[in-house]
Amino acid sequence: MEGPPTLVSTTAVPLDKAAKKSAWLVKRLLLEFTDAIIEQSNEATGGSYNRAKSLISYCVSPFAFYCMLTATILNRILIFASSNKKLPTVSKVLLRLISIYLLIEGAYGVLVSIKVYSDNALIQKVLSGYYDFDPESFKNYTFLGLHYSSSYFENQGPTPTIFRAFYLALCCSQIMETFIAVTNGSDPHVENGLTLFEYSLAFQEVQYAKKPSYELLVISTSALLGQLNVHVLGLLNLQNYRLIPSFIIGLFSLLFYFKVFVSGKIFQIPITIIVGYFPQLIC
Structure with a gap:
């Protein structure tokens, strides 16, 4: 015996409509979530910017060149690994002092920015x-020929x-x-949680932002x-x-990342750093 065809049609139509409605709700929730992420990122950087554009332009950026x-x-320095020549103590001390000087001077813009954009009493x-922001003179400061910030974010502080x-x-x-390590017959020490390549990607990603985020400034520090x-x-x-x-x-660093994650500000950090650091936090 053949069953009545009307029963099949009357039950299939409501199920089809319910499935479409459910899919529409899921899509809408995803769109709302995406918009929230973008809005939060824009608030952190003082305006909208295209992260994809920043990453695509990486190949022709100064970060890629450096x-x-x-x-x-x-790679060329590693050739010295086969040499038995030791670097004199005076030369080691001189190179260490030069390195410390370069780090402090190179980070001048970062430290000025974190003081400008942070209201933390301890940081202040x-x-x-020495790290007070002077709009009249800061744009003229350079490090090895590089300007720290030749323009400002709404005349309030440095740019990325x-x-x-x-x-x-x-x-x-x-x-x-x-x-120093190779000429001393030892392995070089690496303290950063990220490689130089990962840092270059992260810094390039935020170059189109109007101002550096507080989170990235802390990570740089x-x-x-x-x-x-x-x-x-x-x-x-x-x-x-x-x-x-x-x-x-x-x-x-781990406590700071945990705080950022809990406070929901994870997307104010470049994607490269999220991928590189947060697995360590989870594990």
Whole structure:
């Protein structure tokens, strides 16, 4: 016997409509979630910017050039690994001092920015008047020929171009550390949680933002402390105690990332850093 065809049609139509309605609701929720992420990111950077555009333009950016040049130099330095020549103590001290100077000067724009864009009382107290923002003179300051920030965000503070000088300082620091280590017959110390390549991607990603986010400024400061830790302890010949300050810096970084994650500000951090750091936090 054949069943009545009307029963099939009357039950299928409501199910089809329900499925379409459910799919429409899911799509709408995803769109709303995406819009919320974009809006939050825009608020953090002082306006909209295209992250995809920043990443695509990476290949012709100064960050890509510095990264490639640094990799080439480091590769050539490793040739010294087969040599038994040791670097004189005076030369080591001089190179360490130069590295510390370059790091402090290269991070000048980052430290000025974090003082401008942060209302944290501790930061304001720790950073001396040397890092006060002067709109009249700051745009003329340079580091190895690079302007920290030739323009300002609504005349209030520096733009993300400050990361160019800072990244160049990180590259110089890594070159110095590798050269000293190789000529001493030891392995170079790396304190950053990210590689130079990952930092270059992260800094390039925010170049089209109107101002640097507070979160990225803190992450950059953490990288600065890590590199200073390597050179200061190397200068004082206290490398055996390196793990103590490294643990403190690493713990601070993980706690900061946890705070960012809990507060829902994760998307104010470049995608490269999210991918590189947050698996460590979860594990």
